[in-house]
Amino acid sequence: MDNYLKDFPVGKNIDVYPLMNKLAFEIVINSLFNVNIQEEKRNELSNFISEIQDFVLKEVNQPYLSWWFRLSGEEKINLERSKRAREIIQELIYNRKQSPEKFNDLLDMLLDARYEDNGQPMSDDQVIDEILIMLIAGHETSANALSFTLFLLAEHPKQLQKLKNGVSGLSIEETVKNEALLSVINETMRLYPPAWISDRVALADDRFKDFIIPKDTTLVLYYYGLHRDPENFEDPQSFHPDRFLKKNINKEKQKAFYPFGAGPRMCIGNNFALAEMAIFLQEFILHFDITSTGHTPGLKPLITLRPDKIILNVSRN
Numbered sequence: 100m101d102n103y104l105k106d107f108p109v110g111k112n113i114d115v116y117p118l119m120n121k122l123a124f125e126i127v128i129n130s131l132f133n134v135n136i137q138e139e140k141r142n143e144l145s146n147f148i149s150e151i152q153d154f155v156l157k158e159v160n161q162p163y164l165s166w167w168f169r170l171s172g173e174e175k176i177n178l179e180r181s182k183r184a185r186e187i188i189q190e191l192i193y194n195r196k197q198s199p200e201k202f203n204d205l206l207d208m209l210l211d212a213r214y215e216d217n218g219q220p221m222s223d224d225q226v227i228d229e230i231l232i233m234l235i236a237g238h239e240t241s242a243n244a245l246s247f248t249l250f251l252l253a254e255h256p257k258q259l260q261k262l263k264n265g266v267s268g269l270s271i272e273e274t275v276k277n278e279a280l281l282s283v284i285n286e287t288m289r290l291y292p293p294a295w296i297s298d299r300v301a302l303a304d305d306r307f308k309d310f311i312i313p314k315d316t317t318l319v320l321y322y323y324g325l326h327r328d329p330e331n332f333e334d335p336q337s338f339h340p341d342r343f344l345k346k347n348i349n350k351e352k353q354k355a356f357y358p359f360g361a362g363p364r365m366c367i368g369n370n371f372a373l374a375e376m377a378i379f380l381q382e383f384i385l386h387f388d389i390t391s392t393g394h395t396p397g398l399k400p401l402i403t404l405r406p407d408k409i410i411l412n413v414s415r416n
């Protein structure tokens with residue numbers, strides 16, 4: 100974190116969104132592979148992931164153009180990118196398997212994992228799938244949440260000052276549990292849930308209250324709407340981090356908050372994400388000052404809820 104903050108740009112009208120993206124990617128890749136991946140391969144992976152994501156988005160948003168993506172060769176280029184990303188990870192797995200050393204990272208854990216029923220490890224292909232999912236699921240979501248957090252704090256200087264006063268001198272263990280930091284992060288994800296929408300397919304005929312749900316129906320869960328519904332939160336459009344303090348959390352009107360989803364497919368990186376965001380936020384606000392530029396970010400509700408830009412004035416304390 101220190102290294103990253105050392106190079107953090109300061110000045111007027113800085114778009115912090117790409118910076119948060121880079122940071123979140125670095126955090127997840129360093130946690131997956133606690134080794135020095137060559138800079139060139141790291142950049143290659145990062146570029147592939149953004150390019151593949153952009154292409155998937157195009158296919159989701161313009162399914163009627165899929166024939167064109169095939170004909171124009173765009174689909175082929177993306178399949179090759181995905182193949183190359185898999186090769187880079189395969190090489191890391193190969194090197195790891197040859198090494199007698201323990202790295203204590205997520206890759207070690209994935210390679211050491213055994214199926215409960217047959218005691219077998221995952222195949223390399225499965226490990227690669229898991230790694231790619233974590234790189235994708237664990238990177239943009241955290242970057243979006245952190246960017247909106249900085250925006251909201253810059254818009255609410257009193258909240259920012261209060262937060263700064265309460266978080267200096269904390270150990271890492273204290274930081275990841277700090278109520279004030281977590282309340283700010285949760286309130287940001289209430290207003291701007293990175294996973295703003297999700298879906299499920301009914302596996303069998305079902306019913307909920309008066310709704311009949313036939314098998315194969317797709318149900319869309321609209322988290323953004325739930326989080327801003329006055330039925331669920333008081334003054335739902337405003338930023339009030341204190342609503343997430345323990346003393347307030349049990350109130351009746353705090354019942355629909357699902358930034359990480361729920362049930363068996365709930366985010367497996369939720370604690371990781373909260374910890375990385377709390378640690379970053381604590382370090383950042385102690386080293387830097389941010390003020391509003393009056394710019395309101397445009398919302399891009401794609402696979403995740405992205406800001407177009409987050410323009411802030413940034414200075415060192």
Ligand code: HEM
Nearest residue numbers: 236237240241244293294297358359360364366367368372
């Ligand atoms: C602020 C950060 C994050 C948010 C808001 C978030 C949100 C979510 C949500 C809502 C889901 C469930 C999607 C569904 O219902 O279909 C999900 C799934 C998942 N997340 Fe996260 N996530 C975050 C960070 C992370 C991180 C850091 C990682 C890993 C390092 C991660 C790994 C995953 C994985 C692997 C799944 C799929 C779980 C499954 O299908 O069983 N996420 N995430």
